[in-house]
Amino acid sequence: MTRLVIFAKAPQPGAVKTRLIPALGADGAAALALAMLDHTLQQALAAGLDAVELCMSPAPGDPAWHGVALPAGVTCTTQGDGDLGERMDRAMQRALGLHQGTVLLIGTDCPALGSAHLREAARQLAEHDAVLLPVADGGYVLIGLQAPCPAIFRQMTWSTSTVAAETLQRLSALGLRVWQGPVLHDIDEAADLVHLPVGFVLQNIKPNRPPDQSVQAPAAPDSIANSPPGERL
Secondary structure, eight states: OEEEEEEEEOOOTTTSSGGGHHHHHHHHHHHHHHHHHHHHHHHHHHTTOSEEEEEEESOTTOGGGTTOOOOTTEEEEEOOSSOHHHHHHHHHHHHHHHSSSEEEEEOSSOTTOOHHHHHHHHHHHTTSSEEEEEBTTSOEEEEEESSOOGGGTTTOOOSSTTHHHHHHHHHHHTTOOEEEOOOBOOOOSGGGGGGSOTTOOOTTOOOSSOGGGOOOOOOOOSSOOOOOOOOOO
16 A cells, blocks of 8 residues: 655745746746646546645645645645755655555656656555655655655755765665666756656746747656656655
8 A cells, every 4th residue: 555645835926946937937937836736636646546645835724725726535734844854754754654555755846757657666665665766857756665764854955966866875775675766857947848748738827938939838658668767855
């Protein structure tokens, strides 16, 4: 049995995807964040895992979330205080304590992460102590554990190109069996927009660029590429 925890920030203009504001504007960056949140929730539910939890910042019920429609079948929790590592560790420990099984934790910045990736990660986690899906910028978009492991979250320098490598080193030092999935691309900066999957619908986004340089608009693939195992997670 696998529980999926999704970390997400409220898609408020000026508060999310700030590095995309020069290309998309504050409203456009927030609209993309909302589109990626919706897409992530769709893929999470399509994966058919045992439970889907949206771990929110700010907390559920905060006015920042007003107008954001969430699908049925999603449990809402709060990230609480602390840096990213403290919040992730707390969410992982809570989910593992409540759930008789394994836990996957993901963000919402990677439209390429499809339901097939989630199912494969859950399958591999049944045979490994931990699983990780890295992204090309050096972070990771998914981590899964069979048991709490605070050491991989604490005193980490987040949003750097060494996060995934450092996490893998810490897991190895603990003697844990790790499965590493294919390298994906998340969407953090203007240059990353080329990695939006073909067909991704960016509604109400007005790029800050000439009309002839339109943003390529996402249905993420539901199959895993045959590549070798290879604020960001």
